[in-house]
Amino acid sequence: MESMTEPTPVGAAEAPPPSPDVPAIALEGVAKTYRSGREEVRAVSRIDLEIAQGEFFSLLGPSGCGKTTTMRMVAGFEDPTEGTVRLKGADVTRVAPDRRDVNMVFQSYALFPHMTVFDNIAFGLRRKGTPADEIRRRVGEMLELVELSGRERTKPGRMSGGQQQRVALARALVNRPSALLLDEPLGALDLKLRQSMQMELKRIQRDVGITFVYVTHDQGEALTMSDRIAVMNNGSVEQLGGPRQIYERPASRFVAGFIGTSNLLSGSVADASGGLVTFPAGDGGAVCATAEAAVGATVEVTVRPEKIALHTARPDGAGTRSRVPGTVREVVYLGASTHYTVALEGGGPGGGSAAPELTVYTQNAAGTDDGPVRGDRVWLEWSPEHSYVLPA
Amino acid sequence: MTDERRPRLAARAAPYLLVAPAWLWLALFFVVPIATILSMSLMSGNLYEGYSLTWEFGNYAAAIGTYWEQIGRSLVYGACATVLCILIGYPCAYWIAFRGGAYKNAYLLLLLLPMFVSFVLRTISWKAFLADEGVILGTLKGIGLLPEDAYVLNSAVAVVFGLAYNFLPFMVLPIYAVLERMDHRVVEAARDLYAGPVRAFTRVVLPMSLPGVFAGVIMTFIPTSADYVNATVLGGAHNTMVGKVIESQYLVNNAYPMAASITFVLMAVLLVGIFSYARALGTERVMEASAR
Numbered sequence: 001m002e003s004m005t006e007p008t009p010v011g012a013a014e015a016p017p018p019s020p021d022v023p024a025i026a027l028e029g030v031a032k033t034y035r036s037g038r039e040e041v042r043a044v045s046r047i048d049l050e051i052a053q054g055e056f057f058s059l060l061g062p063s064g065c066g067k068t069t070t071m072r073m074v075a076g077f078e079d080p081t082e083g084t085v086r087l088k089g090a091d092v093t094r095v096a097p098d099r100r101d102v103n104m105v106f107q108s109y110a111l112f113p114h115m116t117v118f119d120n121i122a123f124g125l126r127r128k129g130t131p132a133d134e135i136r137r138r139v140g141e142m143l144e145l146v147e148l149s150g151r152e153r154t155k156p157g158r159m160s161g162g163q164q165q166r167v168a169l170a171r172a173l174v175n176r177p178s179a180l181l182l183d184e185p186l187g188a189l190d191l192k193l194r195q196s197m198q199m200e201l202k203r204i205q206r207d208v209g210i211t212f213v214y215v216t217h218d219q220g221e222a223l224t225m226s227d228r229i230a231v232m233n234n235g236s237v238e239q240l241g242g243p244r245q246i247y248e249r250p251a252s253r254f255v256a257g258f259i260g261t262s263n264l265l266s267g268s269v270a271d272a273s274g275g276l277v278t279f280p281a282g283d284g285g286a287v288c289a290t291a292e293a294a295v296g297a298t299v300e301v302t303v304r305p306e307k308i309a310l311h312t313a314r315p316d317g318a319g320t321r322s323r324v325p326g327t328v329r330e331v332v333y334l335g336a337s338t339h340y341t342v343a344l345e346g347g348g349p350g351g352g353s354a355a356p357e358l359t360v361y362t363q364n365a366a367g368t369d370d371g372p373v374r375g376d377r378v379w380l381e382w383s384p385e386h387s388y389v390l391p392a
Numbered sequence: 393m394t395d396e397r398r399p400r401l402a403a404r405a406a407p408y409l410l411v412a413p414a415w416l417w418l419a420l421f422f423v424v425p426i427a428t429i430l431s432m433s434l435m436s437g438n439l440y441e442g443y444s445l446t447w448e449f450g451n452y453a454a455a456i457g458t459y460w461e462q463i464g465r466s467l468v469y470g471a472c473a474t475v476l477c478i479l480i481g482y483p484c485a486y487w488i489a490f491r492g493g494a495y496k497n498a499y500l501l502l503l504l505l506p507m508f509v510s511f512v513l514r515t516i517s518w519k520a521f522l523a524d525e526g527v528i529l530g531t532l533k534g535i536g537l538l539p540e541d542a543y544v545l546n547s548a549v550a551v552v553f554g555l556a557y558n559f560l561p562f563m564v565l566p567i568y569a570v571l572e573r574m575d576h577r578v579v580e581a582a583r584d585l586y587a588g589p590v591r592a593f594t595r596v597v598l599p600m601s602l603p604g605v606f607a608g609v610i611m612t613f614i615p616t617s618a619d620y621v622n623a624t625v626l627g628g629a630h631n632t633m634v635g636k637v638i639e640s641q642y643l644v645n646n647a648y649p650m651a652a653s654i655t656f657v658l659m660a661v662l663l664v665g666i667f668s669y670a671r672a673l674g675t676e677r678v679m680e681a682s683a684r
Contacts, residue, residue, distance in 0.1 A: 077580055097583045098592075104584045110577035114599050123595075124585035171585070 022089045023050040024179045024211040025074055025102075030083035032069050043069040045235040046083065051179070051213060053088075056205050058214045058222040061232035062258065067215045070232070071181050074213065075104050088178055098127075103172035104181040107188065109164045111156040117143075117167050118152040124175040142170040145204060162193045169204070179211040186221065198224050219259045223247060231255050248304070249388055256302040256390060263308075263358045265387075266300040269293050276320060276384055283345040285324035285379075289387035300390045305359040307386040310340060311379040312372060322387055324380045328372050329357065337361050338371060342378060433652035443648060451653040459637050459654055463661065466634040469548065470617030473555035474563075477612045478605065480556065481563035485604075486597075488564075489571035500568070503561055515554055515625045522550055522626070546628030554622035559615060563608040570604030571597075609669070614662055634658055 032044040044066040051057045059067040072078040073085060076097030085093045092100050103124065112120050121139045130138075143149045146166035156164050165185060172180055185201075186194045202225050205212045216222050222229050223243040231239045231246060231254075239251035250256035256264065265287055267279030272295050279299065281287045289301050303322075309315075315323060330341035340360040358380060362371065372378050433451055437443040456463075488499045506514060521527055522544045532538040544550050574597070582592035620635025627633070634654065641651035 075584060077583075096588075097580070098586045098588050102584075104581070106577045106581060108575060108577050110575060110581040112578060112581070112596055112600075123582070123587075127586035127591065171581075175585070 022053075023086075024053045024055070024088060025049070025051040025213065026084075026086040026089075027070070027074070028084040028086070030070070030073060030080045030085060032066070032073060032078060033081045042235055044073070044080075047237055049230060049237065049240070051211060053178075053211055054209050056202070056212045056214065056225055056227045058216060058226040058229045059232055060216055060219060060222040060229050060258075062217055065232040066235040067217075067232050068183055071104075071183055071213060071215050074179075075102060075181050076100050101178045102181055103175050103177040104183065105168050105172050105185045107184045109156075109168040109188075111164055111167055111171070113155065113157055115155075116152060117148065117154050117156065117159075120156065120167055121171045121174050123171065128175070138174055139170075142174045145173070145207065146170045161189055162197065165189065165197065166200075169201075173204070173208060173210065176208075177210065179213055182212060182214045184216055185214075186216075186218075194221075201225060223259070231258065233258075250302060251391060253300070253390055256388075261305050261359050262302040263305065264300060264302055265358075266298060268298050269295050271295065277389075281322075281344065282324045282326060285322075285344075287322045287324065287387055288320055288384040289322075289389050290384045291389040293389070301387040302390060303358070303382055303387055305339070306361040307382050308358065308360045309381045310342075310360055310362055310372065311381060312376065314379050315381050320384055322380075322382050322384065324358070326358065326378060326380060328374055328376045328378055331371070331374055333364075335364070337363050340372070340378075342380060345377075429652045429655055432648050433656050435649045435652075437649075439646040439648075448649065451649050452657065455650060455653040455657050459634065462632055462634045462637050463654075463658060465631070466617045466658070467661065467665070469552055469555060469623070469631075469633060470613050470619075472552045473559065473616040474609055474613045476552060476556035477560050477563035478608070481560055481608065482567055482605070484560075485564045485567035485571055489568050489574075490576075496572070500565075503564055507561060511558060512621055512625075515558065515621055518550075518554055518557065519545065519625060522553075545626060546631070548627070548631050550626040551623050551631050551633070554626045555616045555619060558619075558622065559612045562611040562615070566607035566611060567601060567604040570601045574600060606670075610666060614666070617662060618658060 027047050027049040029046045029048060030044065031042070031046045034041045034043055047066075047070060059070060061067045069078055073080050074087075076092070076095060076099075080093060083093070084091055087101055112123065115123070118139055121142055122135050125135045125138065139152075140149070143152065146169055148163060148166055148170070151159070151163070156167060159167065165188075168185070182201075186197050189197060198221060201212075205225075214222070214225065223246075226243055228240065228242055229246050230237045233254050239246055239255045241249075241251075246255065247259055250259060250262070253264070256262045265281055267281060267287065269277045269279050270286075271278040272293055275290055275292065276288055277291050277293045277299060278286050278288050287301060289299070291299065293299050314325070315321075324344060326342035326344045328340055329343045330339075332339040338361070340362070342358050342360060344356050344358065360380060431445055432443070434445060434447050434449065435443040436446045436448045436451075484503070488496055488503075492499050522529065524530075524543050524545065525533075529538060529542060529544060533540060533542065544553075578596055578600070579592055582596040583589070587595060617633075618635050620633055620639055623631055623633040624636055638651050638654050638658075641647045641654065
């Protein structure tokens, strides 16, 4: 995802002619360094990103990874130490936040407590000098969109967290910005509300067709809603891609560990032929992966827990599937599924200590009897395309 | 039965027992003095023959008729000093709250430091500063910026300056308390919604801080209007405020009923003023108006 657009020589105030090919947001080598006393802290190091128009884009990472700083540089609340921020092609790196065509939804909502819901939502339109009757119409439309019609005269302090959240969303969306920036907007809500708001946000984004940039540390949230995700760590982008790509083909150990539960296995290649590599794991078991590697090289693979099948006896069949023996250490029944923790026999694969335990999720389909219990000896099996080899 | 009731009774009485000292304090040092002054204001007589309660409402007519000028002057000076306190105090509170960083408490201490010196002493020292040939005026006259006969001392200006100087912290602290608590993301939200720095201030920060300004106005206007030290030390003979009148009626003329009725007139005027201020300029309405 290298930046391909030519720098457009336009001033801050004027926008270039709209074209669907121009990315809504482009970051070119953007970096931010904070200085506190003599110490320099690099919050964001030289990020290149292009976010297409109408895309639902997530910045995902643990706290302190630089995702919020990145978003605040797009909004104009932080000045980048290096690099260029472009909105629809126009360089806005040194443009004040009130002159940027993006709006933000804050984690704390930051609603104006002294104003009614109507005045909160109308704030941006009034600043832009929109005629009063148009303001009334558009605020009404927004209230309908977020299902808060009839609450115009209420003060935000008298509303629930979920309702305040929707006012904050309406206040930003009513301005029809070229991009909406959302900073962990669901962080303060409880689980049930958060899940319904995820669906709600996705619906609203589809309805209005505005680019959404979503900052979150919740991988489930990012996977559910996003068209594309940038996984960030230590101020840089570790991986950029669609939810499926990031989940199934993590680009690094960090991504594999951060997104969902993953099982890490490593060993030295015993056999490599026809695009398949095999290395021994456990007592008489072997791991197969679709990859190219030389015999003797050390490889590290990750397997998602739901890709693994659990057998009580050694499965038959050809040797192209991974088969690893182990002992059940933990069984957690969750209704729809059961989670098993299985300890590999004979220590870790290749005699090492890496990942002596694997996590396995099984679906509890109708008619299945009770599965293995704690202490049972089991065989784990999965197909080679699910052993994803991490880039070295 | 009685064994069960006793602890319950104690539990029920506990809150009253806990507030009892406060009530006692208020009764002793507020209700009793107020009642004493009220009855005194309706008495007649003199120090040698004694005073008796004769429901002499004429005291009030005499108080207003004779001293309306001083009462009015007190209110005007108090109002001017209060406005001056807002003009100086608001930026000061804003700066400490938003730009003070790690040194907020140090700045607040600096603001309060003069309070450690006696109020009267500080006022008297202003006399030296503002003297006709003193540090400030003397220098300005020396370089020709002021005419030779210019003066500040013994004028209304000196009194208002003195009042504003002495009561500034009472304006800064409540405003600071409100600004300090304010979520700065709200200011960012205003900037994000196309408000420039000035608009963000007038539409969001200022209306949200009005309760602090309101408290500050009450905490400066009441004591400044009733103050007599500044008028006496800095104002000279022509700028007497009502506080001075009350003092001399009590201590010099021993006209206790007159002094008491002026006290009550001042109290009544201040109370009516504060209540009508609260109604007319109620923070709620100002805040709503600013939302447009």
